[in-house]
Amino acid sequence: MRTSSRWQRLRDVILSTDPKRRTLVSMALLALVLMTSSAGVMLLVAHSSSAVNATAVQWWAAMSVGGLVVMTAFIRSGETARLRDPSLTIPQMVWTITSGAVAYVLAGDARGLVPSVLALILFFGTFALTMAEVIGIGTFALLAFACAIGVTSRFSASPFGYLDTAYALMVLIVLSGCVALNLRIQRIRVRLHEQRVALAEALQVNRELASRDELTGLLNRRAMQDLMGLEHRRSVRSGRPMLLAQLDIDHFKPINDTHGHATGDRALQAFASTVRDAVRDTDVLARWGGEEFVLMLSDTQPEDARELLERIRRAVAAMTIPHATGTLHMTVSMGLALHLPGDTVEHTLERADQALYTAKALGRNRVVVAPSGHRHQAAAHSGTSARA
Structure with a gap:
């Protein structure tokens, strides 16, 4: 019982006691864990490959994880409650996409890992975005990775080969697929919302009919x-x-x-x-x-x-x-x-x-x-x- 009580107090300290804020902080912590895991994979690649600049990857990992730590702390403080996007979904996605694009440049021959991380990022924020925001984030991701591919080909010592072409095409396929699927999910969300509204209105009408006299409109x-x-x-x-x-x-x-x-x-x-x-x-x-x-x-x-x-x-x-x-x-x-x-x-x-x-x-x-x-x-x- 004492251990359970201590665990509850610890969760209250980390997540807050406010139910809505607990949800926001929990989602921000999940994004932070995912970014930390991705940074760990990149650090492992840098440690194992002499072709990857380990110092640059270390700085990248610190910046990428540190940015999400700051956002998570900001959400936990409650200061975001008055914002239109209290979960900071768009800033978190912009940050992680930018980090992913930089990782693509730094990863060298291991940049084939980046598209899977990119897909995870895009799916993560799907349910918190509107359709216009999904299109905007997708466009930003395309531009960010187009710049990353351009930088990679410009400063790479070896010529742009078939493997680079395959990586670039994979990024394009993942981005296009994620955006298309996210838009589909948004349409489903809109349809479900409309159905919920229609159902609520129908239930209200049924309640009125059940409690009202049809002729006079008075209570029955x-x-x-x-x-x-x-x-x-x-x-x-x-x-x-x-x-x-x-x-x-x-x-x-x-x-x-x-x-x-x-x-x-x-x-x-x-x-x-x-x-x-x-x-x-x-x-x-x-x-x-x-x-x-x-x-x-x-x-x-x-x-x-x-x-x-x-x-x-x-x-x-x-x-x-x-x-x-x-x-x-x-x-x-x-x-x-x-x-x-x-x-x-x-x-x-x-x-x-x-x-x-x-x-x-x-x-x-x-x-x-x-x-x-x-x-x-x-x-x-x-x-x-x-x-x-």
């Missing part, structure tokens, strides 16, 4: 039940009042029977729009079923809630809905109940429903507030048919 019954349960728990924790109101359009069935279901649908849509315009942004209206609606009021005093419902009642009474033979007017009856400590949402809805039945019995087009004492059992009065 199931979504409202979930939301009321959440608000109930918040109310218990904070002590803020929560009120529930049952709204029922008066004499709605004759509207469908007399004017048709299309007019009835327009009436429901107009009703929903009117109520939404009358309530606050924090209030939640849902279609409960048919011509019944439920309104949830959070952090509202009962007196203010009643005034709000009276405003809704007047707004609905002032509505005019055109139809084939004239205009249609509607009224609404409402029952309001304060959610009581220790009670359930279902019981509060029952009390609001009983208050709604009372409003219907008193002549409709009115607001009735349920008593805040013990629940009254009035199951016989809670049927929808009694309110039609």
Whole structure:
């Protein structure tokens, strides 16, 4: 356990404790390891071949590895976080490509090793670059190695032979192949991104369809039940009042029977729009079923809630809905109940429903507030048919 803890602390020191920075530092360290390994191979070649300038290779190895060490330390410090490329992918690739081109000049007869290192460099940065950046890096690599090949042929003691031609062609083939493959990978990335966006949009639409009433665009019954349960728990924790109101359009069935279901649908849509315009942004209206609606009021005093419902009642009474033979007017009856400590949402809805039945019995087009004492059992009065 102690060894594991020490290893964790060491990793935190090297990689940082910030998750995003840990990823960037890890990738930079991987590039550093690859460059160090390549430098080791070049040093081995210089040690084994008298034709290679060992001093120049040593300086090259120090510069190549040292440059990546500086970049890695810069990334670890967090100073790159505000840059557009916080991983320094492009500077690292430019540095390593330049180092590879210099290695091509220094390697002598062993320069056939360089194309494989070059391919590794180009593949390493593929997933962090845009398509334009891939083309730019590929062009830079072609120019860098064209200069390297030119320098090699210019200062070489031996004439440019078939082996030099083979090395130059291999570099060209590797570069062209890497760029073409990288561009292909970038196109796949773009396509996958577009598919992810389309999938996210489709999932959002499905969630909306699952939680919304198709006709009015309001929350449906199931979504409202979930939301009321959440608000109930918040109310218990904070002590803020929560009120529930049952709204029922008066004499709605004759509207469908007399004017048709299309007019009835327009009436429901107009009703929903009117109520939404009358309530606050924090209030939640849902279609409960048919011509019944439920309104949830959070952090509202009962007196203010009643005034709000009276405003809704007047707004609905002032509505005019055109139809084939004239205009249609509607009224609404409402029952309001304060959610009581220790009670359930279902019981509060029952009390609001009983208050709604009372409003219907008193002549409709009115607001009735349920008593805040013990629940009254009035199951016989809670049927929808009694309110039609």
